[in-house]
Amino acid sequence: MRNLSPTAKVILGILTLRPRSGYEIKQFVDRSTRFFWTASYGQIYPELRRLEEAGLVEGADEATGDRARTTYQLTSNGKQAVRAWLREPPETYELRHEGMLKVFLADALPPSERAQRLLDMRDQNLAKLEQLRAVEAGIPEESRKGSTYLTLRFGIESSEWAAAWCERAARQVDSDATSRKRK
Amino acid sequence: MRNLSPTAKVILGILTLRPRSGYEIKQFVDRSTRFFWTASYGQIYPELRRLEEAGLVEGADEATGDRARTTYQLTSNGKQAVRAWLREPPETYELRHEGMLKVFLADALPPSERAQRLLDMRDQNLAKLEQLRAVEAGIPEESRKGSTYLTLRFGIESSEWAAAWCERAARQVDSDATSRKRK
DNA sequence: AAAATCATGTAATGGGTTACATGATTTA
């Protein structure tokens, strides 16, 4: 069995929770993993078919009248594949962070404008924080546990930390700029 | 002037520091921005030509004997384009984090194995931390300032924070697992 | 003399988003 494609990883992973259709998988991704692992229809549907062909998932027809619907569940090979993958140490870590790049390059702007790059990055973090808090608000008290909730907490706490860091750094940069001016 | 491609952003940004050849740009990316913005030869060389065609950079022949070498510098249009871009609020923020996905899905494994996903993620952070510390070690005392150094500090401090968070969470998860067993 | 590094480039491939297309069912 050859390597799982990135999209196969989320799909199989999500199907460990319960069987879902492609449409539902997409919805679930958008509500939960999207902050660290995205997937689009253009990837999900073709991948589901490949996975079925490979014998890792099995589709079941669940049409409602004339509206098509296929839910997929893991086969025993599929379950085994997910567990095997989960046990491997993680490899992929890709980040493309424009806010960070702008902070990195801020010296190309006049001193008075540099701190703003940090405040922009702070705001980016605060916006993310708001989204994550909204997600959390939709989770009933008794469900606030388990792995999925843990990652949400990581998202929230790391955003808070990052926003505070940016704020601090911005103040520093700003006071440097004004003190140098005063001289 | 149409939108800057992702690779154009790093290239133009790096050229604000000083003129460089494609080869040097790649080296610089690998030593500095790679943690939040990558670029490969397959993107850099074609993009440099597109940017020259668009009048944002200008190449100068600096061959050494028979060895070709073209260094590029920003044109005034180019400088203007970078500054304009830097002033826009950042948009791109893409993360693909396998460690996080595995933590998210850890409940698919038996309780005794769940904490390991968090320890793996901690180790990923510690590995990154080590790389960043090595980068820092190569920077002379008097150069430890400015925007570029600031982002390095962010990388270091956020990795430390994340590693500590994972460690804490792993202990929590582990004690949950063993206490539930004891019952 | 060999190995490392400098230097530039392209073709194959992979992975992904976006926009488009289509139509059913449910809700307001």
Added chain:
DNA sequence: TAAATCATGTAACCCATTACATGATTTT
């Protein structure tokens, strides 16, 4: 009955990595 949502899918792009190709110069 109109709008929203459910549901599936594809084609056109875009972006990127990898491997390959080539050869000069510098260091060991």
